[in-house]
Amino acid sequence: MIRDQYMLITDLPALPDGASVRLRGWIRTNRNNGHVGFIDLNDGSRFSGCQIVYDMDADAALKPASKYATGTAVDVTGTLVFTPDARQPFEVRAASIVLVGGCDSDFPMQKKRHSLEFLREMPHLRTRTNTFSAMFRVRSVISAAIHSYLQSSDFLYITTPILTGNDAEGAGEVFTVGTCDGRDFFGRDACLTVSGQLHVEPFALAFDKVYTFGPTFRAENSNTTTHASEFWMVEPEMAFCDLEDDMAVMEALIRHCIVTALSDCADELKFFNDFVDKDHTLLQRLQTVADSRFASMTYTEAVTALQKAPVAFQYPVDWGLDLKTEHERYICEQIAGGPVFITDYPKDIKAFYMRQNDDGKTVAACDLLVPGVGELIGGSQREERHDRLVARMQELSIPVDALGWYTDLRRFGTVPHAGFGVGLERLLMYLTGIGNIRDTLPYPRTPGNMIF
Amino acid sequence: MIRDQYMLITDLPALPDGASVRLRGWIRTNRNNGHVGFIDLNDGSRFSGCQIVYDMDADAALKPASKYATGTAVDVTGTLVFTPDARQPFEVRAASIVLVGGCDSDFPMQKKRHSLEFLREMPHLRTRTNTFSAMFRVRSVISAAIHSYLQSSDFLYITTPILTGNDAEGAGEVFTVGTCDGRDFFGRDACLTVSGQLHVEPFALAFDKVYTFGPTFRAENSNTTTHASEFWMVEPEMAFCDLEDDMAVMEALIRHCIVTALSDCADELKFFNDFVDKDHTLLQRLQTVADSRFASMTYTEAVTALQKAPVAFQYPVDWGLDLKTEHERYICEQIAGGPVFITDYPKDIKAFYMRQNDDGKTVAACDLLVPGVGELIGGSQREERHDRLVARMQELSIPVDALGWYTDLRRFGTVPHAGFGVGLERLLMYLTGIGNIRDTLPYPRTPGNMIF
Numbered sequence: 001m002i003r004d005q006y007m008l009i010t011d012l013p014a015l016p017d018g019a020s021v022r023l024r025g026w027i028r029t030n031r032n033n034g035h036v037g038f039i040d041l042n043d044g045s046r047f048s049g050c051q052i053v054y055d056m057d058a059d060a061a062l063k064p065a066s067k068y069a070t071g072t073a074v075d076v077t078g079t080l081v082f083t084p085d086a087r088q089p090f091e092v093r094a095a096s097i098v099l100v101g102g103c104d105s106d107f108p109m110q111k112k113r114h115s116l117e118f119l120r121e122m123p124h125l126r127t128r129t130n131t132f133s134a135m136f137r138v139r140s141v142i143s144a145a146i147h148s149y150l151q152s153s154d155f156l157y158i159t160t161p162i163l164t165g166n167d168a169e170g171a172g173e174v175f176t177v178g179t180c181d182g183r184d185f186f187g188r189d190a191c192l193t194v195s196g197q198l199h200v201e202p203f204a205l206a207f208d209k210v211y212t213f214g215p216t217f218r219a220e221n222s223n224t225t226t227h228a229s230e231f232w233m234v235e236p237e238m239a240f241c242d243l244e245d246d247m248a249v250m251e252a253l254i255r256h257c258i259v260t261a262l263s264d265c266a267d268e269l270k271f272f273n274d275f276v277d278k279d280h281t282l283l284q285r286l287q288t289v290a291d292s293r294f295a296s297m298t299y300t301e302a303v304t305a306l307q308k309a310p311v312a313f314q315y316p317v318d319w320g321l322d323l324k325t326e327h328e329r330y331i332c333e334q335i336a337g338g339p340v341f342i343t344d345y346p347k348d349i350k351a352f353y354m355r356q357n358d359d360g361k362t363v364a365a366c367d368l369l370v371p372g373v374g375e376l377i378g379g380s381q382r383e384e385r386h387d388r389l390v391a392r393m394q395e396l397s398i399p400v401d402a403l404g405w406y407t408d409l410r411r412f413g414t415v416p417h418a419g420f421g422v423g424l425e426r427l428l429m430y431l432t433g434i435g436n437i438r439d440t441l442p443y444p445r446t447p448g449n450m451i452f
Numbered sequence: 453m454i455r456d457q458y459m460l461i462t463d464l465p466a467l468p469d470g471a472s473v474r475l476r477g478w479i480r481t482n483r484n485n486g487h488v489g490f491i492d493l494n495d496g497s498r499f500s501g502c503q504i505v506y507d508m509d510a511d512a513a514l515k516p517a518s519k520y521a522t523g524t525a526v527d528v529t530g531t532l533v534f535t536p537d538a539r540q541p542f543e544v545r546a547a548s549i550v551l552v553g554g555c556d557s558d559f560p561m562q563k564k565r566h567s568l569e570f571l572r573e574m575p576h577l578r579t580r581t582n583t584f585s586a587m588f589r590v591r592s593v594i595s596a597a598i599h600s601y602l603q604s605s606d607f608l609y610i611t612t613p614i615l616t617g618n619d620a621e622g623a624g625e626v627f628t629v630g631t632c633d634g635r636d637f638f639g640r641d642a643c644l645t646v647s648g649q650l651h652v653e654p655f656a657l658a659f660d661k662v663y664t665f666g667p668t669f670r671a672e673n674s675n676t677t678t679h680a681s682e683f684w685m686v687e688p689e690m691a692f693c694d695l696e697d698d699m700a701v702m703e704a705l706i707r708h709c710i711v712t713a714l715s716d717c718a719d720e721l722k723f724f725n726d727f728v729d730k731d732h733t734l735l736q737r738l739q740t741v742a743d744s745r746f747a748s749m750t751y752t753e754a755v756t757a758l759q760k761a762p763v764a765f766q767y768p769v770d771w772g773l774d775l776k777t778e779h780e781r782y783i784c785e786q787i788a789g790g791p792v793f794i795t796d797y798p799k800d801i802k803a804f805y806m807r808q809n810d811d812g813k814t815v816a817a818c819d820l821l822v823p824g825v826g827e828l829i830g831g832s833q834r835e836e837r838h839d840r841l842v843a844r845m846q847e848l849s850i851p852v853d854a855l856g857w858y859t860d861l862r863r864f865g866t867v868p869h870a871g872f873g874v875g876l877e878r879l880l881m882y883l884t885g886i887g888n889i890r891d892t893l894p895y896p897r898t899p900g901n902m903i904f
Contacts, residue, residue: 002868003690003697008660010606024692026658026865044660044691045606073865101836101866124857125864127658136659140608147599154462154497156592161895162614162644162667163627163682165902175615175637176630177644179671185627185681186902192614192629199895199904206478206579207588208460208496214667215614219631229637230615238455239496240476245455384553405576405904412577413478413525414553416454443613443651450617450638452651452857 008045012080012090019080021092023050024100026128027072029111037066041076047134047267051091052076062097070110071103116439123443123451131276134268135440138261139428145260146234149253150211155236158203160196160212165189166403173220192217195421196235198406201382204237204417205409211236221447225436226373228425230445237419243364243381246418247341250368250377251294254339258290261431277433286431289338296341299362302331322349328374339370352392354380370430379420386410460497464532464542471532473544475502476552478580479524481563489518493528499585499719503543504528514549522562523555568891575895575903583728586720587892590713591880597712598686601705602663607688610655612648612664617641618855625672644669647873648687650858653834656689656869657861663688673899677888678825680877682897689871695816695833698870699793702820702829703746705874706791710742713883729885738883741790748793751814754783774801780826791822804844806832822882831872838862
């Protein structure tokens, strides 16, 4: 047993002043004035490390420590000293600093500040920087918050398949799957899922409230700051549910994530606010949203507002056209000043499975737009009427036979139901203010890029 | 808003006798004696449903309800009546039963008992049977229990990539990924991950305790009851950790899952005990394991015990050969009588990254074997010594250059570290007694089989 011999930095504040401690971790910085040295030790147990002070004049055995480079793993024994007047509330005065694993001089994570682009080339080492230490902590906390919120709201977690013969969006931009030796493994064409929605609907029609949360894939050749080829999506689906119910759950889930980030990632969000967010208003923006209701307007109202806007958009605005990111951002950033639902989109720019409104022109769909990102959630009430669903599929030349299992759900005890999908990475962009989706993913995959 | 108008069956026990209620759900069975009818209504909120009693003599308006077939969705108002002496502790006396969605007569989930094989052909409808209602509840609870246990033990959740250029096991049995139009999307060969371990190790060396939990893939052509082509795996990884620490975490995690299943899925496990488990001892077996320490023996001891065993195995037993499922099951079922760790396997039958023991022959690896399944967990301490790791890779002709990022972790502050992988579906087989991995997956994928 190794682990029991050590304490974690996160446990130190609860110990008494003067306690004997033994820590281990990695050196972030190490400086000295020839007499006394200072190591910033990080053991991964929290965002910030612990200052280790070693007095080489008092104990010559500590002298080798001054040679330990950034990145070195060490084993430290010493005394905990509270320093209420210093920048760090405590430090450890070292009695011994033992080398565990040295660090070669080509270690790229030196003290100087690297660009995010540079760090993207080394996903295995950028984990040891402040930005990514903060990001992956927030990612873990928010992923867990999504699970725990939905579980405590009696949603069942259903893992829908990654390998599928269906293409939920009908978009065709899918990755195909084969074997090295060309075997026809499944006896039919296989591709990677673009959404778990179609597969999770049957579970909502048995279990009432369900969600899928897993990786999804798009083979789109779009090199933007908000698109990745592999990303995580949480997709709740509820029976006996209309669009209004659906939107209430979306808002509650997003608010829960914001509140959890503010409370459980305070150090990390402060770092993003001070060092990443361009106008240092991240914390204030999140707090405002946590405290207020999300705005809502129909697509028709949004188009009217955009047409009246005193700005020249790159893309045209006209009823029936899809909103582009510039429009979405204008609506939430300039008109609503925060997250806003756009509802009741024209049926011709939305998916076949969305419930047709009585006007014959729109569907019971909504997108949630957030500042800095644009679309964060897409949701809809599903078409539960068998005849309407099949007619719409035929209009759009979607193969009714291949999706017979899906349309059959409307023949066997159909009920109103609705759901939505949240992109985890876009949510993280919104919560941290980081500008590129590549910096929210442990190993980002985008066109032309798959490192390791 | 639709949802607020209704109560859930799971909420009824807390209401007063005689309360007015409004429920909705699906009819599991509907029978009547010409005067009074009885509907077993299931709304998905819990494993068992609620009996709806409708008195057609007292109210002729209830007569149409007698025609509603299994699978029909209905909206019921009535009065809650506690029935402490009956088999069900409460029922609802209906005042009205309104049709929501009818059920066509070709609905296959009729009362008669179907084989699991038959049900596998319709993953979108088997959700409405008792077996799968129970299974997917347990699956959700156990998935959530894994997350909450690891999160509360300060593990960070890291989503390692599905699309990768590395093959962790060096096995070659991987699925390859392309695009419909043959584009070279990533500029290099892409395949589906067989394990997140290599990708999660860098995170352990920054964050101390981490885990990945997601789908993994094997293109093996094995049609067995314990292999699926797509399955979920949780893989914790810890820095400053040896095999002994590692095994302590494995045991604690599995025990937590058992205890959670026994407490939070009592109805479901009772169903599996009574109707699925072949000797109806599931609950007793799980309780015994929850209360006792897991056994442990070295591979060498296991081979000696197997050689002395008074049975004729199909496959040979000799030091240096891998244990087959028949051997694994004999060890845990006949020798240990429960879960057992086998440690210190010959290095030649284990992966390159496992830490070499001082004997020069074995590695610091362990498998946890459980009755009915065989191998449930594989874990090891990782080789943290750069020279040993590279030498072993060269011996095995594993490309050192392509995995330079992985070996580099041993040059930049290397520390002892260890981890393991638990197959979620095998854990579910163990917890429910179900005999085929296909019945633990929402949409099982196996050679030649990918439905929907």
